[in-house]
Amino acid sequence: SYRDHRTAKVRANRELALLSHMFNCACEWGLMKTNPCTHVRKNKEKPRDRYVEDEELEAFKVLCPGWLQIYIDIKNLIGLRQQDMLDLKFEDFTADGVKAFIKKVRRKISIKTTDELIKLVGLLPKTSAYLFPTRTGTRMSDEGFQSTWGRRMDKFVRGGGVRFTEHDIRGKVATDIDDPIQAQRLLAHSSLKTTEGYIKQRKTDRVQPHSRRKE
Numbered sequence: 001s002y003r004d005h006r007t008a009k010v011r012a013n014r015e016l017a018l019l020s021h022m023f024n025c026a027c028e029w030g031l032m033k034t035n036p037c038t039h040v041r042k043n044k045e046k047p048r049d050r051y052v053e054d055e056e057l058e059a060f061k062v063l064c065p066g067w068l069q070i071y072i073d074i075k076n077l078i079g080l081r082q083q084d085m086l087d088l089k090f091e092d093f094t095a096d097g098v099k100a101f102i103k104k105v106r107r108k109i110s111i112k113t114t115d116e117l118i119k120l121v122g123l124l125p126k127t128s129a130y131l132f133p134t135r136t137g138t139r140m141s142d143e144g145f146q147s148t149w150g151r152r153m154d155k156f157v158r159g160g161g162v163r164f165t166e167h168d169i170r171g172k173v174a175t176d177i178d179d180p181i182q183a184q185r186l187l188a189h190s191s192l193k194t195t196e197g198y199i200k201q202r203k204t205d206r207v208q209p210h211s212r213r214k215e
Contacts, residue, residue, distance in 0.1 A: 009043040016040060050168045051175060060156050060164075067124065068148065071132055072169065074120050078111050079173035079187050082166055086140050088131045093121050102188040109188050175199050 006012035020037035027035055057076070061069045075085055083103055092099045097110040098117070121131065128137035134144065149166055157163050170187065174195055177183040184195040 003040060003043065010045055013042045013045065016042065048165075048168065048171060050164050050171070052164045052168050052172045056161065056164070057169070057172075059161060060152070063152050063155050063159075065148075067132055068152070070120055070123055074117065074131075075166075075169050076173060077114070077117055077120075079170050081170065082145065083142055086130070086132055086142065086145060089129045090121070090124075090126060090131065091129065093118070105188055105190055107188070109185075111186065 003012055003016060006015070016037055020035060023032060023035040023037055026032040057072065061072055064072070071085065078098065078100075080088075080100055081102070081104065084100055087101065087103075088098075093113065095113065097113050099108060099110055101108050124131055127133065130137070130139050132140050132145075134140050146166075153163060174183045174187055177186065180192060180195055180199060183199065184192050187195060189195045
């Protein structure tokens with residue numbers, strides 16, 4: 001009943017997943033015998049297929065504060081998820097590479113340091129241990145980041161731009177890398193199939209139109 005009455009269908013799937021986890025905990029603690037969410041079918045979701053063109057990204061950056069412009073440029077190089085980007089500290093950038101902890105899969109990865117990456121990090125003021133801190137120097141919250149992103153994106157759309165999400169940049173990184181295996185390693189996906197899904201939904205084949213002109 002909850003699933004059917006919820007108007008935000010994708011959001012309902014996430015909420016049902018949370019409820020299912022809570023009921024599983026209740027079963028584990030002996031408070032319930034069964035999980036009522038076990039056999040509930042989820043709403044069908046359409047995979048994201050938004051590919052952000054370089055020109056769009058540059059046009060959006062013009063509307064962003066300096067730190068967010070650098071954030072976008074760094075994400076466009078290393079493709080980390082938002083929460084992992086906000087966790088980055090200056091000490092994570094060494095001559096040996098960028099040390100990042102991927103929370104979703106709970107493992108560390110090392111990304112090769114490039115001159116472009118070093119230059120971008122050098123543009124950030126070292127007022128905190130974090131690359132993208134709050135004004136008080138603490139880690140910026142995911143909600144705080146999304147609030148800033150949302151305001152700039154609304155302005156971008158009012159100016160004629162087509163809306164895209166921060167996560168779509170991650171999809172752009174996967175698509176722009178020619179080697180799916182390399183893309184999988186960079187994005188820290190657990191399977192190549194996941195990476196190929198990112199690429200397949202966004203990549204467009206360019207074909208030659210048929211000509212009816214008589215030679």
